[in-house]
Amino acid sequence: MPIFQDSNGMAIKFFIQKDIPQEIQAEVCETIAALGGRVESKVPRAGYVLVQPGTAEEERLRLCWAIPERPERFFVPYTYVEACKIHGMLLKQIFVHEGQPIRMHIDSSIANVNVRAALSARIMHSGGDPTASAQSARVVLADPNTEVFQHLVKTYQGEPDKYVESYLWVKKCIEKGQVIYTPVVYKNPGGRRPGEERTQFTGEDEENLCQWIAAKIPYKETGGRTGNRLYQQLCEMATDPEYAWVTRHTWQSWRERYKKNAVRLDARIAEIVDLKKPAHGEKGQYGYVRKPEEKPKRIRKKARPNSNGTMIVGPSDIHQQELEGFPVPVPVAIPGVAGVLHAVGGPNDGYPGMGGMIYTPAPPPYHHQSIPIPGPSGTQQLDAAVARQNAIEEEMEDDESDWQVREGNAPPPAWAKRRHEEGDDMNEGPSKRPRRSPTNSGDREDSGLHVVDRALQDVASDYRFTVEEVREFYDKCGDVERVRAKFKKMRDTLNALHDDDGA
Numbered sequence: 001m002p003i004f005q006d007s008n009g010m011a012i013k014f015f016i017q018k019d020i021p022q023e024i025q026a027e028v029c030e031t032i033a034a035l036g037g038r039v040e041s042k043v044p045r046a047g048y049v050l051v052q053p054g055t056a057e058e059e060r061l062r063l064c065w066a067i068p069e070r071p072e073r074f075f076v077p078y079t080y081v082e083a084c085k086i087h088g089m090l091l092k093q094i095f096v097h098e099g100q101p102i103r104m105h106i107d108s109s110i111a112n113v114n115v116r117a118a119l120s121a122r123i124m125h126s127g128g129d130p131t132a133s134a135q136s137a138r139v140v141l142a143d144p145n146t147e148v149f150q151h152l153v154k155t156y157q158g159e160p161d162k163y164v165e166s167y168l169w170v171k172k173c174i175e176k177g178q179v180i181y182t183p184v185v186y187k188n189p190g191g192r193r194p195g196e197e198r199t200q201f202t203g204e205d206e207e208n209l210c211q212w213i214a215a216k217i218p219y220k221e222t223g224g225r226t227g228n229r230l231y232q233q234l235c236e237m238a239t240d241p242e243y244a245w246v247t248r249h250t251w252q253s254w255r256e257r258y259k260k261n262a263v264r265l266d267a268r269i270a271e272i273v274d275l276k277k278p279a280h281g282e283k284g285q286y287g288y289v290r291k292p293e294e295k296p297k298r299i300r301k302k303a304r305p306n307s308n309g310t311m312i313v314g315p316s317d318i319h320q321q322e323l324e325g326f327p328v329p330v331p332v333a334i335p336g337v338a339g340v341l342h343a344v345g346g347p348n349d350g351y352p353g354m355g356g357m358i359y360t361p362a363p364p365p366y367h368h369q370s371i372p373i374p375g376p377s378g379t380q381q382l383d384a385a386v387a388r389q390n391a392i393e394e395e396m397e398d399d400e401s402d403w404q405v406r407e408g409n410a411p412p413p414a415w416a417k418r419r420h421e422e423g424d425d426m427n428e429g430p431s432k433r434p435r436r437s438p439t440n441s442g443d444r445e446d447s448g449l450h451v452v453d454r455a456l457q458d459v460a461s462d463y464r465f466t467v468e469e470v471r472e473f474y475d476k477c478g479d480v481e482r483v484r485a486k487f488k489k490m491r492d493t494l495n496a497l498h499d500d501d502g503a
Contacts, residue, residue, distance in 0.1 A: 002036025013047035095128030103132035
């Protein structure tokens with residue numbers, strides 16, 4: 001059945017605003033006829049008046065023909081015909097209240113321009129007016145995902161004939177074919193309703209409370225019966241089927257019940273305690289917790305030197321140490337370590353962090369002496385250990401001397417003389433090729449002088465001046481080549497002079 005025909009097969013009537021452009025009117029007339037409708041030359045008693053929104057003629061037509069006595073006469077934009085064709089149905093005029101279009105405001109929180117335009121068109125095609133301001137509108141449409149929406153709800157929630165809805169509300173109403181505003185839900189502000197009584201305490205409630213207090217705080221003098229935690233723990237037992245009764249009241253109510261009836265309830269608690277006779281601090285009573293485990297005291301044993309330099313760790317009396325079960329230190333010499341480590345058993349035998357060893361400093365180098373070590377059978381002599389330690393220190397000292405260098409005008413280090421002497425004793429030449437001075441001063445051997453000193457000596461020798469004269473000029477200029485050029489020029493000048501005899 002064509003969409004512009006009613007249930008009886010009769011054509012739906014349309015009237016088109018006369019000042020709409022003729023080409024638009026012709027197109028609309030063609031579409032209406034194709035969909036089974038009929039265009040009238042006068043405003044029909046029941047049907048649709050196609051107008052151009054926002055024009056003076058549209059306002060005149062509404063004033064003349066929009067009357068409550070004709071509820072089946074609807075004013076819609078001329079685009080309504082095309083919208084019905086697109087949807088394949090006659091769009092119902094649902095956004096109408098008391099014969100007038102429901103005024104709506106599209107809030108700017110709906111930022112997408114295309115969404116706003118589509119929303120406006122759907123409202124007009126369904127009988128509403130989307131051009132109202134926020135103050136005059138009956139419905140304010142906004143984006144529910146913004147803070148503006150919540151602000152609008154709080155602003156207008158006190159006005160009975162004003163509604164704030166999501167922009168999706170329009171689509172929901174069209175799909176349902178009627179206007180349904182979002183309902184308000186009553187939120188209890190708190191407190192009992194008038195005439196409503198709180199849950200009354202029964203004798204069984206008091207008996208259960210007394211049993212709980214008698215088990216947790218059997219003796220009132222220990223304190224705690226009016227504290228919060230005792231009753232909070234009671235309500236925490238609600239998951240236990242045995243304590244299902246605690247859910248009848250809040251923990252504050254249980255506490256207040258005891259406080260206001262303490263004298264009477266204390267007498268009943270005392271009777272329960274007399275029957276069970278629990279001891280003070282018995283397991284399960286409130287306020288008593290397991291005593292923490294005692295940590296063993298650690299005695300720090302300070303190291304102290306005795307008269308011969310041995311570091312003794314532990315009690316001052318070695319015999320007391322033996323009585324306490326500590327083994328007597330046994331010396332152990334470690335190569336490369338300037339001292340002696342004494343083994344004292346395993347790593348956990350009372351010397352944490354030392355791996356069961358005690359350090360004994362070495363005696364001064366080059367002094368052979370014996371170190372008395374206390375032991376179970378008397379004093380032991382460690383001459384071999386001391387001698388070995390001395391040899392290690394001498395070797396380390398020799399290694400250090402090999403790295404010494406000559407500083408300034410100081411005499412050459414011992415290793416230079418030693419190697420020179422070793423070469424003479426073995427009737428061998430130097431192990432390396434003799435170093436030459438930068439001034440090509442001949443085949444003179446390297447005497448261990450600094451390279452600058454050797455260069456200055458070469459200049460003095462080549463041009464027959466004293467070393468002091470050459471050094472004095474070098475101290476002024478600091479350049480060996482300049483010194484060489486200077487004294488060469490001086491020697492050439494002297495050679496060019498003629499003596500008084502004319503020779």
